[in-house]
Amino acid sequence: MIQQVLEAPESRSFGSSSRSDIFLLIKEMLAYILCTALAVLPLLIYFRNPYFLKDLHCTFLSIYVGIRLSRIEKKFYSILDRFLDKVAEHPHKKFIVYEESSYTYSQADRESNKVARALLTHAHLKEGDTVALFLGNEPWFVWIWLALSKLGCTASFLNVNIRSKSLLHCFSCCEAKVLITGADLQGAIEEVLPTLKQQGIRVFILREHCHVDGIESLSDKIQMESDEPLSRQLRASINIKSPAVYIYTSGTTGLPKAAVLKHERVWMGSFLLTFVGVRSDDVIYIYLPLYHSAAFLMGLCGAIERGSTVVLRSKFSASNFWNDCRKYNVTVIQYIGEVMRYLCNTPKRDNDKDHKVRLAVGNGIREDTWVEFLERFGNICIRECYGATEGNVGFFNYGGKVGAVGREHFLYKMACKYALIRFDTEKEDAVLPFKLLFKHILLLLLAGETGLLVAKIGKRTPFSGYAKHKQQTDKKKLRDVFKKGDVYFNSGDLLKIDDEGFIFFQDRIGDTFRWKGENVATTEVADHLLAVDFVEEANVYGVKVPGHEGRIGMAALKLKENMDFDGKAFYQHVKNYLPSYARPRFVRIQDALVVTSTFKQMKVKLAEEGFNPALIKDPLFYLEDNKGYIPMTQEIFNCIAEGRLRL
Numbered sequence: 001m002i003q004q005v006l007e008a009p010e011s012r013s014f015g016s017s018s019r020s021d022i023f024l025l026i027k028e029m030l031a032y033i034l035c036t037a038l039a040v041l042p043l044l045i046y047f048r049n050p051y052f053l054k055d056l057h058c059t060f061l062s063i064y065v066g067i068r069l070s071r072i073e074k075k076f077y078s079i080l081d082r083f084l085d086k087v088a089e090h091p092h093k094k095f096i097v098y099e100e101s102s103y104t105y106s107q108a109d110r111e112s113n114k115v116a117r118a119l120l121t122h123a124h125l126k127e128g129d130t131v132a133l134f135l136g137n138e139p140w141f142v143w144i145w146l147a148l149s150k151l152g153c154t155a156s157f158l159n160v161n162i163r164s165k166s167l168l169h170c171f172s173c174c175e176a177k178v179l180i181t182g183a184d185l186q187g188a189i190e191e192v193l194p195t196l197k198q199q200g201i202r203v204f205i206l207r208e209h210c211h212v213d214g215i216e217s218l219s220d221k222i223q224m225e226s227d228e229p230l231s232r233q234l235r236a237s238i239n240i241k242s243p244a245v246y247i248y249t250s251g252t253t254g255l256p257k258a259a260v261l262k263h264e265r266v267w268m269g270s271f272l273l274t275f276v277g278v279r280s281d282d283v284i285y286i287y288l289p290l291y292h293s294a295a296f297l298m299g300l301c302g303a304i305e306r307g308s309t310v311v312l313r314s315k316f317s318a319s320n321f322w323n324d325c326r327k328y329n330v331t332v333i334q335y336i337g338e339v340m341r342y343l344c345n346t347p348k349r350d351n352d353k354d355h356k357v358r359l360a361v362g363n364g365i366r367e368d369t370w371v372e373f374l375e376r377f378g379n380i381c382i383r384e385c386y387g388a389t390e391g392n393v394g395f396f397n398y399g400g401k402v403g404a405v406g407r408e409h410f411l412y413k414m415a416c417k418y419a420l421i422r423f424d425t426e427k428e429d430a431v432l433p434f435k436l437l438f439k440h441i442l443l444l445l446l447a448g449e450t451g452l453l454v455a456k457i458g459k460r461t462p463f464s465g466y467a468k469h470k471q472q473t474d475k476k477k478l479r480d481v482f483k484k485g486d487v488y489f490n491s492g493d494l495l496k497i498d499d500e501g502f503i504f505f506q507d508r509i510g511d512t513f514r515w516k517g518e519n520v521a522t523t524e525v526a527d528h529l530l531a532v533d534f535v536e537e538a539n540v541y542g543v544k545v546p547g548h549e550g551r552i553g554m555a556a557l558k559l560k561e562n563m564d565f566d567g568k569a570f571y572q573h574v575k576n577y578l579p580s581y582a583r584p585r586f587v588r589i590q591d592a593l594v595v596t597s598t599f600k601q602m603k604v605k606l607a608e609e610g611f612n613p614a615l616i617k618d619p620l621f622y623l624e625d626n627k628g629y630i631p632m633t634q635e636i637f638n639c640i641a642e643g644r645l646r647l
């Protein structure tokens with residue numbers, strides 16, 4: 001048979017007429033043209049869209065993740081189940097490396113079994129209970145979270161920088177009856193212990209003994225327990241809509257709020273590393289705090305989803321960063337813009353390019369730092385992302401265009417109905433297309449025009465809001481945006497999309513700003529400032545500083561009649577009540593605070609005016625590091641503007 005087929009053309013060419021010769025020629029020519037076209041087509045597509053292959057790759061990944069998600073939905077499967085499957089798959093693979101110790105997947109599983117048993121016996125936890133975790137980055141954080149998941153409990157991650165009133169507030173938000181803390185944080189807990197006792201809260205500390213009345217040791221109890229697996233029955237009624245963890249954010253107003261992260265949301269976050277191409281043989285370096293969503297969702301849960309190894313560090317250190325990467329063979333790092341700049345600011349070394357890091361995932365890197373980082377530390381793929389802990393929309397820049405936080409993709413657009421809408425900077429309010437007469441003209445922003453990002457709240461794009469904060473949850477919802485009855489999540493961020501489909505972050509509006517990787521709620525800061533005896537009114541906002549990411553805090557104050565600004569007293573108060581990143585670095589004294597036509601405090605205009613004493617006639621003060629508020633001078637301004645003084 002094969003013989004016949006092979007011989008057929010030969011016999012034809014010998015014995016054919018000239019007519020069929022021409023046919024053959026035409027046929028060959030057609031085939032040739034077709035082949036050339038097929039070969040050139042990808043090139044044509046490539047020139048029209050140089051990101052064609054990356055788009056295609058992202059399409060495949062989206063389909064893969066989509067299928068996984070729908071399976072997870074059909075038969076509930078949690079990130080804990082994924083972890084247990086990975087334990088079965090590679091029990092002896094390293095899971096967590098911390099300082100000089102390392103723990104395999106199997107060890108982590110057994111450690112968390114012990115913790116779960118200790119909590120079951122001594123804290124009498126049951127499915128659905130919430131437990132607050134006040135703990136920095138260390139392996140215990142991971143074991144305890146896994147243990148709580150095994151018991152069907154929700155972990156509430158408290159920020160270890162908060163104290164006193166804020167700490168109590170955060171604690172009560174999630175209605176936890178049990179609090180677990182680390183040995184180094186005992187002091188902070190003792191400050192609020194009387195209130196905790198009053199409320200009947202059980203407090204456990206990771207120590208073998210504790211002699212403070214009201215704080216129970218936990219480490220000794222964990223050591224006594226067996227590491228046998230726990231019954232799945234303990235978490236039998238947890239489903240995809242159950243809260244998995246609470247993570248605190250400074251959303252729009254007031255004190256920090258506990259964003260409710262249901263299991264479905266945890267999965268969405270975990271898939272980011274899959275999207276950026278992390279593999280199971282990767283080693284991921286986590287130094288950002290695990291109580292924030294970047295490190296917890298993207299980093300830790302992402303690593304579990306991939307079955308990778310995590311190198312955990314208690315906090316960022318610019319001088320040890322690359323040594324750690326070399327020592328532990330790190331291949332993937334997470335970043336925030338500030339960290340990338342700090343790394344670029346370290347003295348140059350000969351071995352700057354000597355490491356195995358191939359991928360950096362994070363948010364907030366500035367364009368100049370991006371370029372400098374690559375030049376200095378070699379060929380590392382930077383994947384900039386955009387998203388909020390409580391948000392229902394997120395992007396990542398898979399195209400690699402410098403400066404962009406994301407790239408539009410048609411499949412994502414189908415799954416998540418997001419849009420940029422006009423924002424009125426005078427009124428400091430969103431312009432809702434539905435309420436406009438010429439809505440179709442005004443609704444559409446041109447490519448490159450800045451608008452407020454909103455995303456439709458729906459089944460696939462839920463917004464779970466904040467625990468015990470209905471009012472704050474409602475504030476994040478925009479109603480009647482495109483048509484009557486629709487509800488959108490208001491991101492509070494201004495973005496723009498260029499004509500190639502790349503998404504750029506422009507600014508954050510409203511009542512928060514970001515400084516040193518932390519969200520600061522302006523009203524929370526203002527509330528503290530109002531407690532100072534000579535302050536009558538306070539308006540807090542963020543101002544841009546040349547050469548720095550985000551915005552630094554500034555406060556416009558109206559003083560009480562016949563009172564003066566006392567820099568020392570003001571500093572004492574600010575230092576006692578606010579973490580360093582939230583303290584106003586500049587203070588502007590005004591006779592009257594400006595409000596918008598709707599009586600909201602004017603922030604955008606003040607923020608634009610900044611802190612240049614040559615332009616602002618009001619008295620200005622500057623917070624000198626660890627010293628106090630001193631009058632602002634042109635000299636100080638110049639030092640900051642020229643980068644001689646870093647904030």
Ligand SMILES: *[C@@H]1O[C@H](CO)[C@@H](O)[C@H](O)[C@H]1NC(C)=O
Nearest residue numbers: 097283326327328329330356
């Ligand atoms: C890092 O990789 C090198 C070479 O591949 C290997 O010899 C070394 O043991 C690795 N170190 C760690 C901590 O895995």
